[in-house]
Amino acid sequence: MRTIITIFIVSLICFEMQGQSSNPPIVSKDYKSWTTSSELNKWLLKMVEIYSVEMRLFRGNKEVDMPVVVIPAVQDNPMSVMIIAEQHGDEPSGMESCNLLISELLNGELPTWTDSIEWIIVPMVNADGHDNKSRKKENGADLNRDHLILSQPETRYVHYMYNRYMPDVFIDMHEYPFESGTAEQPLEKRIQQQIGCVTNLNLIDAELDAVAHQFVLPHVAQAMAKSKVSFSEYIIGSGQTGQNVRQSTVDIDDARQGIGAMGRSFSFIMEGLNGKNRNDSIYYRTQAQFKCLISLTEACYLKSEIIKKRVQENRDNAIFNAPSKVSIQMDHFVPKDSYKELSLKVPYHNIKSDRDTILDLTSVYLSDVRTIKSLELPIGYWISKKDDRLLDWIQAHEAGIFPFSNANKKIEKEVSDNSFLECIVALPEWQTMKLEGMSVPSWKPEWIEMKMPSTKDYIFISTQTLNGLRWSMALEPESMFSLARYPEFEYLRYQYPILRVTSR
Numbered sequence: 219m220r221t222i223i224t225i226f227i228v229s230l231i232c233f234e235m236q237g238q239s240s241n242p243p244i245v246s247k248d249y250k251s252w253t254t255s256s257e258l259n260k261w262l263l264k265m266v267e268i269y270s271v272e273m274r275l276f277r278g279n280k281e282v283d284m285p286v287v288v289i290p291a292v293q294d295n296p297m298s299v300m301i302i303a304e305q306h307g308d309e310p311s312g313m314e315s316c317n318l319l320i321s322e323l324l325n326g327e328l329p330t331w332t333d334s335i336e337w338i339i340v341p342m343v344n345a346d347g348h349d350n351k352s353r354k355k356e357n358g359a360d361l362n363r364d365h366l367i368l369s370q371p372e373t374r375y376v377h378y379m380y381n382r383y384m385p386d387v388f389i390d391m392h393e394y395p396f397e398s399g400t401a402e403q404p405l406e407k408r409i410q411q412q413i414g415c416v417t418n419l420n421l422i423d424a425e426l427d428a429v430a431h432q433f434v435l436p437h438v439a440q441a442m443a444k445s446k447v448s449f450s451e452y453i454i455g456s457g458q459t460g461q462n463v464r465q466s467t468v469d470i471d472d473a474r475q476g477i478g479a480m481g482r483s484f485s486f487i488m489e490g491l492n493g494k495n496r497n498d499s500i501y502y503r504t505q506a507q508f509k510c511l512i513s514l515t516e517a518c519y520l521k522s523e524i525i526k527k528r529v530q531e532n533r534d535n536a537i538f539n540a541p542s543k544v545s546i547q548m549d550h551f552v553p554k555d556s557y558k559e560l561s562l563k564v565p566y567h568n569i570k571s572d573r574d575t576i577l578d579l580t581s582v583y584l585s586d587v588r589t590i591k592s593l594e595l596p597i598g599y600w601i602s603k604k605d606d607r608l609l610d611w612i613q614a615h616e617a618g619i620f621p622f623s624n625a626n627k628k629i630e631k632e633v634s635d636n637s638f639l640e641c642i643v644a645l646p647e648w649q650t651m652k653l654e655g656m657s658v659p660s661w662k663p664e665w666i667e668m669k670m671p672s673t674k675d676y677i678f679i680s681t682q683t684l685n686g687l688r689w690s691m692a693l694e695p696e697s698m699f700s701l702a703r704y705p706e707f708e709y710l711r712y713q714y715p716i717l718r719v720t721s722r
């Protein structure tokens with residue numbers, strides 16, 4: 219009798235301890251304050267101890283301490299889902315909902331998903347910004363504007379992990395600013411959760427776009443309605459002034475386009491509504507993000523066969539059947555044809571009258587993304603081996619995937635046999651125009667034909683790879699994504715050590 223009682227007590231204590239430590243920090247703190255970066259690290263290390271078999275914890279590299287949780291699937295050939303959160307350090311609810319998800323997965327509360335989904339979860343990309351309560355890193359870098367140039371160790375490590383796992387689904391979690399109503403502008407937007415799809419014209423896949431718009435978004439909308447969380451497809455720009463109301467920047471620099479879509483994943487951005495201040499509505503913001511994340515993942519899981527198939531086809535096509543054209547300048551427009559017009563009605567709350575209201579923004583909705591400038595996709599580019607900065611940039615994008623030199627022997631041969639080279643000989647002074655609020659070079663480079671350079675002095679990068687469109691968007695001098703518009707690559711404005719290769 220005595221023995222039995224003792225055993226009972228001991229197991230009760232064990233259960234209690236496990237229950238406590240497996241709770242995410244925000245739950246243990248009863249949602250009184252956000253999880254700090256050190257609490258996150260401690261908790262994840264504890265989770266490794268408890269659940270050593272099901273979970274792998276990567277801690278970054280020598281340059282950055284960034285926890286990445288990988289939970290392998292039990293079954294073969296799983297759908298893989300990568301989630302990153304808090305690139306912006308003042309948008310913490312995505313990080314907390316990642317932790318809730320990790321906890322539920324490891325506690326066995328989502329058995330179907332641990333069986334058949336491989337998870338790669340990065341709860342806190344910007345620990346620096348999180349601890350300083352700021353959007354940017356302490357050095358001033360905005361990580362979600364760094365996915366093209368990869369100037370920061372955080373973005374480099376996220377790309378490295380992406381390349382290593384090549385997920386089918388990619389989700390980037392944010393919060394968008396709460397519009398505090400004022401006497402002049404008394405309106406507060408009342409959408410709690412938003413999801414945005416791929417909008418860069420080079421990267422939209424019609425089949426996946428149809429899955430997103432005909433199944434995934436309606437599925438999430440239904441789930442959100444059930445949970446009484448207001449939801450809409452991602453809309454940015456001010457409803458009060460009617461300016462720049464659109465679904466996306468087509469900027470390659472953000473993670474939705476610059477990692478997920480570029481890697482041909484089924485890619486999304488999620489935006490929860492931020493609070494009136496940092497600690498406003500911690501519980502509600504976290505729960506709304508979590509519910510939205512769960513329903514988004516659920517919708518993808520229900521379509522996993524078609525998503526996996528199409529993602530693989532698109533990756534193969536990038537290498538073996540590359541597109542013939544690349545858009546290098548794009549912008550947003552109100553559609554000219556009324557049949558293309560998307561009705562846009564957004565719920566607001568008027569703080570003066572204390573009434574809910576709907577703004578009809580259809581007439582200012584820049585729903586149409588159009589190409590301003592495009593060109594035939596070149597075969598590739600020769601890059602001078604002396605340009606350390608460019609070589610470092612190429613290697614950062616190739617880290618974790620097969621090296622370009624081995625993958626493209628066949629194409630290199632083709633290049634040397636059949637094509638000619640063009641070289642910019644004169645770049646007029648740097649002039650800029652604005653597209654999407656970004657400075658874009660308006661120079662008119664001149665090109666001449668030249669002999670193939672010695673492979674001793676140059677390396678060849680092919681556009682017939684997963685990174686092919688990225689190379690053209692970044693290396694074409696007239697591109698709105700041109701490296702030359704970044705201070706780090708300013709020298710490219712004065713001499714352009716990049717040779718374009720086109721077929722005869």
Ligand SMILES: [Zn+2]
Pocket residue numbers: 306309362392393
């Ligand atoms: Zn953000």
